[in-house]
Amino acid sequence: MIDLLRARLRQGYRTQPFPPATNPLPERFRGLPVISSGPCAESCQTCMEACPTGAITTDGGVKLDLGKCLFCSACAEACPEGKILFSQDYALASTSREALVLNGEGIRPKVEALQGEMKRLFGRSLKLRQVSAGGCNGCEADLNVLSTVGFDLGRFGIQFVASPRHADGIVVTGPVTRNMASALRATYDAIPAPKLVILVGACALSGGTFAGSPAVAGMPTDIPVDLYIPGCPPHPLTILDGLLRLLGRLGK
Amino acid sequence: MSGSCKAMANGTAVVVGDVSVQPMPAFRSSVLEEGARGGRLVSLFPMEGPDGTLLFAFVAQDAMGTVALFAGALGSERTYPALTAQWPQAQAFERDLWENGGITPEGHPWLKPLCFPSLRSGQTIPADYRYFAAEGEEVHEVAVGPVHAGIIEPGHFRFQCHGEEVLHLEIQLGFQHRGAEGLLRNAPAPRRLTTAESIAGDSVVAHTTAFALVEEALAGAPVPARAHALRAVALELERLANHAGDLGALAGDVGYLPAASFFGRLRGDFLNLTQGLCGNRFGRGLVIPGGVRFDADPGWIDGTLKALTVLRRDMEDTAGLLFGSASVQNRFEGTGILYKDTAELLGVVGPAARASGCGRDVRQDHPAGYYRFAQVPPQMLASGDVYARAMVRWLEIQQSLRFLEDNLPSLPSGFLRVEAGTRQPGRIAVALVEGWRGETVHAAATDASGDLAAYKVTDPSIHNWMGLAMAMRGGAISDFPLCNKSFNLSYAGHDR
Numbered sequence: 001m002i003d004l005l006r007a008r009l010r011q012g013y014r015t016q017p018f019p020p021a022t023n024p025l026p027e028r029f030r031g032l033p034v035i036s037s038g039p040c041a042e043s044c045q046t047c048m049e050a051c052p053t054g055a056i057t058t059d060g061g062v063k064l065d066l067g068k069c070l071f072c073s074a075c076a077e078a079c080p081e082g083k084i085l086f087s088q089d090y091a092l093a094s095t096s097r098e099a100l101v102l103n104g105e106g107i108r109p110k111v112e113a114l115q116g117e118m119k120r121l122f123g124r125s126l127k128l129r130q131v132s133a134g135g136c137n138g139c140e141a142d143l144n145v146l147s148t149v150g151f152d153l154g155r156f157g158i159q160f161v162a163s164p165r166h167a168d169g170i171v172v173t174g175p176v177t178r179n180m181a182s183a184l185r186a187t188y189d190a191i192p193a194p195k196l197v198i199l200v201g202a203c204a205l206s207g208g209t210f211a212g213s214p215a216v217a218g219m220p221t222d223i224p225v226d227l228y229i230p231g232c233p234p235h236p237l238t239i240l241d242g243l244l245r246l247l248g249r250l251g252k
Numbered sequence: 253m254s255g256s257c258k259a260m261a262n263g264t265a266v267v268v269g270d271v272s273v274q275p276m277p278a279f280r281s282s283v284l285e286e287g288a289r290g291g292r293l294v295s296l297f298p299m300e301g302p303d304g305t306l307l308f309a310f311v312a313q314d315a316m317g318t319v320a321l322f323a324g325a326l327g328s329e330r331t332y333p334a335l336t337a338q339w340p341q342a343q344a345f346e347r348d349l350w351e352n353g354g355i356t357p358e359g360h361p362w363l364k365p366l367c368f369p370s371l372r373s374g375q376t377i378p379a380d381y382r383y384f385a386a387e388g389e390e391v392h393e394v395a396v397g398p399v400h401a402g403i404i405e406p407g408h409f410r411f412q413c414h415g416e417e418v419l420h421l422e423i424q425l426g427f428q429h430r431g432a433e434g435l436l437r438n439a440p441a442p443r444r445l446t447t448a449e450s451i452a453g454d455s456v457v458a459h460t461t462a463f464a465l466v467e468e469a470l471a472g473a474p475v476p477a478r479a480h481a482l483r484a485v486a487l488e489l490e491r492l493a494n495h496a497g498d499l500g501a502l503a504g505d506v507g508y509l510p511a512a513s514f515f516g517r518l519r520g521d522f523l524n525l526t527q528g529l530c531g532n533r534f535g536r537g538l539v540i541p542g543g544v545r546f547d548a549d550p551g552w553i554d555g556t557l558k559a560l561t562v563l564r565r566d567m568e569d570t571a572g573l574l575f576g577s578a579s580v581q582n583r584f585e586g587t588g589i590l591y592k593d594t595a596e597l598l599g600v601v602g603p604a605a606r607a608s609g610c611g612r613d614v615r616q617d618h619p620a621g622y623y624r625f626a627q628v629p630p631q632m633l634a635s636g637d638v639y640a641r642a643m644v645r646w647l648e649i650q651q652s653l654r655f656l657e658d659n660l661p662s663l664p665s666g667f668l669r670v671e672a673g674t675r676q677p678g679r680i681a682v683a684l685v686e687g688w689r690g691e692t693v694h695a696a697a698t699d700a701s702g703d704l705a706a707y708k709v710t711d712p713s714i715h716n717w718m719g720l721a722m723a724m725r726g727g728a729i730s731d732f733p734l735c736n737k738s739f740n741l742s743y744a745g746h747d748r
Contacts, residue, residue: 003576004510007569014517028531028546052442070446072537077545086531130403134430136744137405138453138534144403148516162401179368179376179427180406183398209446215369215431232446232536233453 015152018240019250023088025235030071030086035062035104040083050078052209053202066092066100066109067205070232093229093242100205100228111227113248118194122168123247125157128198129167129191133184134216135174138233139201143171145236158243164188169196169226172219173233175203175210181217188223198227198243200234208232256282257320259313263620265469265681268697271323273306276332279324286311286320287339292599292612294319294684295695296335296345297708298326298353305330305355308706310682310695314617319682326355334360341599344714367426367747377408377426386412386419394729398427405743409732416728421721428747436463437696437707448694449536452711452745454494457486458687459709459745460539462694464672465620465683467541470698471673477664479543480621485660486526486535488652491688493522495603495645495652496567498740502642503574505734506583511574514566521563525556543669553660564653571646584639588735590723591636600719601712602690603648604739606632607640614686626659636723641738648688677702687712689742711745 016024025031040058048056055068056075062083064075076084083104094100094109101107114122132140146153147160161167164187176184188197199219202208205228210216219225229242244250256278258271274282287293291311299306305326310319326332334357335342346357347366357363368377385393391414398406408424435447448463449456461483468475500515523533530538530546538544548556574580590600595608605612613630615623631647633640680697690712699705720739724732 003569004573007514007566007573008510010569011514011517011566026528026531028529029527030531030537050442052440052446070536071532072442072446073531074442131399132403132405132428134428134744135405136450136453137742138450138456138536140403140405141454142533145516145520148520149513150517150520160403174428175430177428177430179429180398181376182379183406183427187399203450209443209450210430210432210435213431213435215429215434232450233534235533 014149015155016150018151018244023090025088025090025237027088029088029235030073032087032089032092032108033064033069033076033102034085034087035064035102036083037061037104040081044080046078046080047075047084050074053206053211061103064102065206066102066230067097067228068202068208068211069230070202070208090235090237091241092231092234092238093227093245095227095246097225097228100230109230111242111245114246119248121194122196123249126169126243126247127159127161127167128169128171129164129187130160130171130173131184131187133172133174133180134177134210135201135203139173139203142233142236143173143200143239146240151236151240153240156244156249164190165192167191167195169198171198171200172204173200175207175216176219177215178217181220185220196226197223198229199225200229200239202230202232205230257286257322259318259320260682261317262319262614262618263465263469263683265676265679266321268678268680271321271680273323273325276324276326279307279309279322280333280335283309283311283322283335284338286313286322290315291320293339293341293345294691294693295682295708295710296342296349297695297706298349298355299697299706301699301705304328307332308680308695308697310693312618312684314612317618319618319684321680321682330354331356331358333358336360340597341715343718365426367429369426369429369431377424381424383410383422383424384412384420388414390414391419407743411729411732413729416730418724418727418729418732421724423717423721425717425743425746428744430748432748433707433709436709437704445540451709451748452742453534455490455687455689455692455711455742455745457483457490457535457539458685458692459694460535461487461621462683462685462692464539464541465685466681466694466696467672467675469681469683470675470679470696472676473542473670473672476543476667476670477622478666479668481659481663482544482548482668483539484622484626485548485656486529486538487685487687488655489522489526490535492649492652493519493526494688495649496522498645498737499571499574499642501737501740502638502734503580505737506580508574508577508580511570514570518563518566518570521559525559528552528555540669541672543667545669547668548660548663557657557660560653560656567649567653575643575646581639583734584642585637587638587731588723588727588738589636590719592634594722595636595719598718598722599715601715602686603644604641604690604716604719606630607644608636609634612691614684614691618684620683626655628655638734638738675702675704689713689740690716709748711742711748713741713746716741717746
């Protein structure tokens with residue numbers, strides 16, 4: 001017992017304030033891409049060719065779809081003019097899928113906070129059921145980490161629960177394999193309405209690196225999505241930021 | 253050794269034409285002979301070519317530090333007598349051959365689809381599949397999954413129980429099957445790399461290193477020493493993060509919360525060191541064919557060495573709490589025993605094998621890259637229970653800390669990367685990497701134009717899931733979460 005107390009004292013209080021006073025992410029962290037506006041050199045497509053997932057188009061200026069982006073920065077490395085840079089900005093979540101397609105002209109991911117009845121129901125207490133549908137355990141790991149002492153998701157009234165029947169919403173990771181399609185549907189159906197649907201990671205948003213694979217069914221198009229959280233995997237701060245913005249818990 | 257095989261070193265390629273192709277009966281008997289001499293099956297896959305189908309088997313000869321490559325000519329009937337009947341460690345490979353390659357290993361004792369891939373049959377995992385069932389008075393069945401109670405990958409567990417006692421556990425995987433091997437063979441280069449990163453998202457460095465070694469061997473690329481060293485640094489950080497996380501999860505599963513929360517936090521600190529190096533907590537973006545993309549600058553090295561001093565102290569404190577607690581020891585000891593002969597029979601790898609007294613570790617037996625210069629002897633225990641699997645992790649944590657402390661101050665200088673170059677035609681290559689979960693194998697072969705004619709991934713979980721099923725026999729069903737966590741196998745890595 002005395003050793004336990006000594007260890008606890010040595011390690012100290014470890015829960016990080018959120019939002020953090022200063023961005024804690026290192027220089028090499030790849031967050032929100034910044035695209036310089038203006039035309040590229042004629043017929044230059046090096047960024048497009050370097051991209052593993054077809055997230056970039058170059059018709060009429062560079063457009064980058066964060067829903068497909070794996071944040072590998074191969075495009076930034078390939079561009080001869082340095083038109084794409086990855087910032088340390090971790091706020092990537094969006095309630096609009098369209099707002100994830102950046103064009104260098106002011107479009108950026110945007111979260112519209114829940115309003116009215118939804119805000120009243122979920123704003124101070126949100127129980128989520130997670131389903132991994134082909135996730136590689138990257139997104140799953142960074143969702144799990146939110147419940148550790150460092151991020152302490154519980155202090156915000158958000159909790160991952162064991163049964164869909166206890167949940168207010170579903171968090172989906174992975175590209176939705178054919179073999180998981182029916183289990184995902186059954187879990188979604190078991191959650192009582194009204195319910196939230198949150199997609200985490202490039203695979204859930206677009207198939208990611210597995211898009212178009214014959215073994216992948218993809219996220220069913222008839223399930224309405226309330227929040228998109230891009231990344232491969234999204235940093236825990238990105239997920240936390242998105243959840244709290246959705247609940248209207250961050251002042252901005 | 254006979255002339256029937258080609259002895260290869262880890263991370264090298266040979267000319268396919270130099271491998272003697274045997275008729276199937278001879279292929280089968282020479283592979284089985286190698287197994288009887290202590291060889292381990294690390295990969296088994298077909299290659300379709302203009303002259304028919306070849307079956308390649310890579311058998312690790314740990315004592316010699318070589319991997320023997322055998323080739324068999326499969327007839328147009330696409331059947332052969334199964335290896336599994338005599339050599340159980342072939343079971344998953346042959347089931348994969350059957351469902352993905354349309355090849356029938358005749359006499360396989362359990363020819364059940366491994367993943368129910370929708371690729372060939374269009375069929376997903378059937379809801380009415382008839383699992384192995386025990387019968388008798390008071391025998392009951394428990395079904396768990398594919399969706400589990402926590403944030404966990406999907407898989408289905410079907411227990412046959414008599415009271416608390418587990419008579420049999422059948423593990424149904426395949427829910428995570430994404431067709432990764434198809435993409436690794438056919439997709440454009442940038443997407444092949446990101447697919448290799450996503451085979452198992454907690455083993456990014458292990459899989460990308462094996463992927464890169466195969467590409468480099470096929471192209472004959474001279475990889476700089478500094479790149480090899482940085483891959484090893486990232487691989488040991490990956491091991492530290494995952495082993496720390498596993499000890500925390502084991503503590504959580506027996507209700508010892510102080511160690512669960514301390515280790516949970518420490519795991520994140522190791523991930524953050526990786527993030528400082530390459531911008532991603534899991535090491536994505538670091539390893540590429542030809543080298544690495546990010547350098548360890550002096551600032552990162554100094555910062556990491558300082559951080560490791562504190563991390564070592566906190567890890568020692570926390571491990572002391574965990575292993576010093578009588579109630580924890582009571583739950584760990586004697587639970588979920590995997591006996592050495594079972595582990596040998598199934599070809600179990602990684603910490604799970606070493607905890608059952610099987611002294612295998614790629615870093616020692618088949619060193620490639622930087623491990624040729626830095627020795628990492630295997631850490632072993634004999635009891636094969638949850639305690640042994642936890643203790644092996646703690647011993648390996650200390651070893652990895654020492655590895656970083658010893659090697660970070662004196663990394664070789666030089667370039668970070670070279671052009672990987674184009675693949676040579678008609679070659680076959682194999683790479684083994686000791687990831688935190690165990691032996692991670694990639695193998696590939698090129699056709700006459702240098703395009704990939706075969707690509708095979710062996711995650712350590714391919715061998716080890718059956719080990720978990722055997723460790724549960726005769727145990728209590730309430731011990732399953734603890735046993736499962738002590739193996740902590742990858743669903744995605746198994747299903748690919």
